[in-house]
Amino acid sequence: xxxxxxxxxxxxxxxxxxxxxxxxxxxxxxxxxxxxxxxxxxxxxxxxxxxxxxxxxxxxxxxxxxxxxxxxxxxxxxxxxxxxxxxxxxxxxxxxxxxxxxxxxxxxxxxxxxxxxxxxxxxxxxxxxxxxxxxxxxxxxxxxxxxxxxxxxxxxxxxxxxxxxxxxxxxxxxxxxxxxxxxxxxxxxxxxxxxxxxxxxxxxxxxxxxxxxxxxxxxxxxxxxxxxxxxxxxxxxxxxxxxxxxxxxxxxxxxxxxxxxxxxxxxxxxxxxxxxxxxxxxxxxxxxxxxxxxxxxxxxxxxxxxxxxxxxxxxxxxxxxxxxxxxxxxxxxxxxxxxxxxxxxxxxxxxxxxxxxxxxxxxxxxxxxxxxxxxxxxxxxxxxxxxxxxxxxxxxxxxxxxxxxxxxxxxxxxxxxxxxxxxxxxxxxxxxxxxxxxxxxxxxxxxxxxxxxxxxxxxxxxxxxxxxxxxxxxxxxxxxxxxxxxxxxxxxxxxxxxxxxxxxxxxxxxxxxxxxxxxxxxxxxxxxxxxxxxxxxxxxxxxxxxxxxxxxxxxxxxxxxxxxxxxxxxxxxxxx
Ligand SMILES: Nc1ncnc2c1ncn2[C@@H]1O[C@H](COP(=O)(O)OP(=O)(O)OP(=O)(O)O)[C@@H](O)[C@H]1O
Ligand SMILES: [Mg+2]
Numbered sequence: 001x002x003x004x005x006x007x008x009x010x011x012x013x014x015x016x017x018x019x020x021x022x023x024x025x026x027x028x029x030x031x032x033x034x035x036x037x038x039x040x041x042x043x044x045x046x047x048x049x050x051x052x053x054x055x056x057x058x059x060x061x062x063x064x065x066x067x068x069x070x071x072x073x074x075x076x077x078x079x080x081x082x083x084x085x086x087x088x089x090x091x092x093x094x095x096x097x098x099x100x101x102x103x104x105x106x107x108x109x110x111x112x113x114x115x116x117x118x119x120x121x122x123x124x125x126x127x128x129x130x131x132x133x134x135x136x137x138x139x140x141x142x143x144x145x146x147x148x149x150x151x152x153x154x155x156x157x158x159x160x161x162x163x164x165x166x167x168x169x170x171x172x173x174x175x176x177x178x179x180x181x182x183x184x185x186x187x188x189x190x191x192x193x194x195x196x197x198x199x200x201x202x203x204x205x206x207x208x209x210x211x212x213x214x215x216x217x218x219x220x221x222x223x224x225x226x227x228x229x230x231x232x233x234x235x236x237x238x239x240x241x242x243x244x245x246x247x248x249x250x251x252x253x254x255x256x257x258x259x260x261x262x263x264x265x266x267x268x269x270x271x272x273x274x275x276x277x278x279x280x281x282x283x284x285x286x287x288x289x290x291x292x293x294x295x296x297x298x299x300x301x302x303x304x305x306x307x308x309x310x311x312x313x314x315x316x317x318x319x320x321x322x323x324x325x326x327x328x329x330x331x332x333x334x335x336x337x338x339x340x341x342x343x344x345x346x347x348x349x350x351x352x353x354x355x356x357x358x359x360x361x362x363x364x365x366x367x368x369x370x371x372x373x374x375x376x377x378x379x380x381x382x383x384x385x386x387x388x389x390x391x392x393x394x395x396x397x398x399x400x401x402x403x404x405x406x407x408x409x410x411x412x413x414x415x416x417x418x419x420x421x422x423x424x425x426x427x428x429x430x431x432x433x434x435x436x437x438x439x440x441x442x443x444x445x446x447x448x449x450x451x452x453x454x455x456x457x458x459x460x461x462x463x464x465x466x467x468x469x470x471x472x473x474x475x476x477x478x479x480x481x482x483x484x485x486x487x488x489x490x491x492x493x494x495x496x497x498x499x500x501x502x503x504x505x506x507x508x509x510x511x512x513x514x515x516x517x518x519x520x521x522x523x524x525x526x527x528x529x530x531x532x533x534x535x536x537x538x539x540x541x542x543x544x545x546x547x548x549x550x551x552x553x554x555x556x557x558x559x560x561x562x563x564x565x566x567x568x569x570x571x572x573x574x575x576x
Pocket of ligand 1: 367369372374
């Protein structure tokens with residue numbers, strides 16, 4: 001784990017090295033001071049040599065200033081290194097998520113990805129900062145202060161050497177019970193983040209259903225649970241901490257007791273006892289620090305594991321991201337015995353699909369909800385990979401294309417589409433960064449969006465709010481179509497993309513599209529038969545299988561499912 005993390009210190013290595021180096025200098029200064037103090041008392045104060053007190057006093061000030069400087073710079077370097085690690089990890093994580101396939105995106109929840117990007121990285125970066133200092137400082141301090149103490153008085157050192165195992169026992173106890181408690185706490189934070197995220201994305205639905213109270217209660221319950229777990233972890237600390245303090249003070253009292261006796265017997269000088277106590281303080285503090293850093297390590301380890309779980313998710317497309325065929329020759333699509341199931345699912349969502357869609361033709365997919373229409377079209381630009389069989393475009397298997405070229409030339413207007421905050425222009429350029437205003441307006445004209453865009457005084461600079469919230473459903477759909485058109489693809493897929501557009505506008509879009517590029521292969525998923533009657537081929541899907549392929553007239557003749565859909569829609573029309 002540590003080795004894996006080391007590579008993310010890139011660009012901050014200098015700080016990673018400087019922090020512990022300076023730390024060692026600080027510890028050396030810290031360890032010299034008590035001896036100097038003891039000397040001053042023994043040789044200056046007790047004998048009345050005021051000049052020695054002055055001299056040592058000046059030394060002490062110099063060393064203290066040095067310790068302060070070393071400590072300060074080391075802290076600064078540690079902060080730099082910790083933040084650097086955070087920055088690199090955050091960037092790597094974000095980049096990784098961008099390469100995720102739809103399948104990987106199904107695996108990780110959005111809220112959990114956000115927690116990993118923010119909370120987990122924050123914890124790791126903080127612990128890294130601390131670790132660079134304390135993992136060096138505490139053991140180094142412990143060893144040097146112990147040596148100094150033993151040098152002053154070996155017999156007196158026995159006192160705290162006896163106390164050590166007791167403290168170690170206390171620390172081990174804390175670790176054993178504390179670490180699982182902190183883990184649990186982390187998991188609960190994750191859950192509450194997930195809850196908040198889900199509520200906030202669906203807040204409008206919550207309001208429409210008047211479910212605020214219900215949501216509030218659910219949240220309150222989880223919040224309470226979180227507090228309970230946190231208190232549970234803290235309670236342990238509350239018990240352990242005074243226990244450790246008790247031992248610390250007991251050690252100091254014992255040292256004073258025995259040391260006092262030694263002094264009275266004439267075996268020890270007051271200054272030595274004084275510096276001895278200072279060393280005991282340093283030793284005990286470093287033990288506490290070691291315990292603390294171990295606790296924090298285990299917390300950071302949980303976070304690191306969660307970060308690396310994302311970083312190490314294999315992208316199915318690694319090799320085809322950069323290499324492969326980059327030009328789609330034409331818009332012909334072939335499905336050869338394709339089957340597909342979602343990762344983690346037992347059953348197949350699509351089975352034995354065989355299709356030939358000639359270049360430049362218009363094809364419609366129809367079928368009841370859940371019949372896998374969206375699933376089928378997602379396979380064409382490789383949003384998901386087929387499980388069995390093969391899909392080829394323009395005579396080339398889709399696996400052989402560069403993924404970016406494939407997705408540029410096979411453009412899909414997703415069923416659940418979204419706009420990004422910015423302007424209409426920035427959203428359109430998102431489809432094609434090189435698009436000129438003229439091209440954008442042309443695309444808007446084809447998708448029947450020009451009217452409502454250009455009627456606004458700001459025109460293309462009109463503001464788009466997050467998710468396109470300031471546009472109606474039908475407007476959003478038309479903007480999404482325009483954005484996709486700007487990619488100037490060879491194949492265009494509309495997944496229920498005109499469901500919120502009235503029928504005459506829908507027909508206009510169709511006519512304009514044909515005028516714009518007669519060679520464009522179009523796949524249209526529609527609910528209404530009336531809107532696809534005139535296409536070249538209609539594919540009827542039923543529960544993941546093809547039930548029939550033909551023209552409207554042919555299917556009406558011999559496909560039962562198609563007849564049923566048609567009749568129910570005719571009846572609906574008559575009733576309406
Ligand atoms: N990400 C996913 N993970 C697992 N199963 C999924 C996923 N998406 C869809 N499914 C399942 O695959 C099947 C087909 O879904 P799909 O979205 O393709 O249907 P559809 O025909 O597009 O329906 P609709 O007309 O409602 O859009 C459904 O049974 C659905 O539960
Ligand atoms: Mg669908």
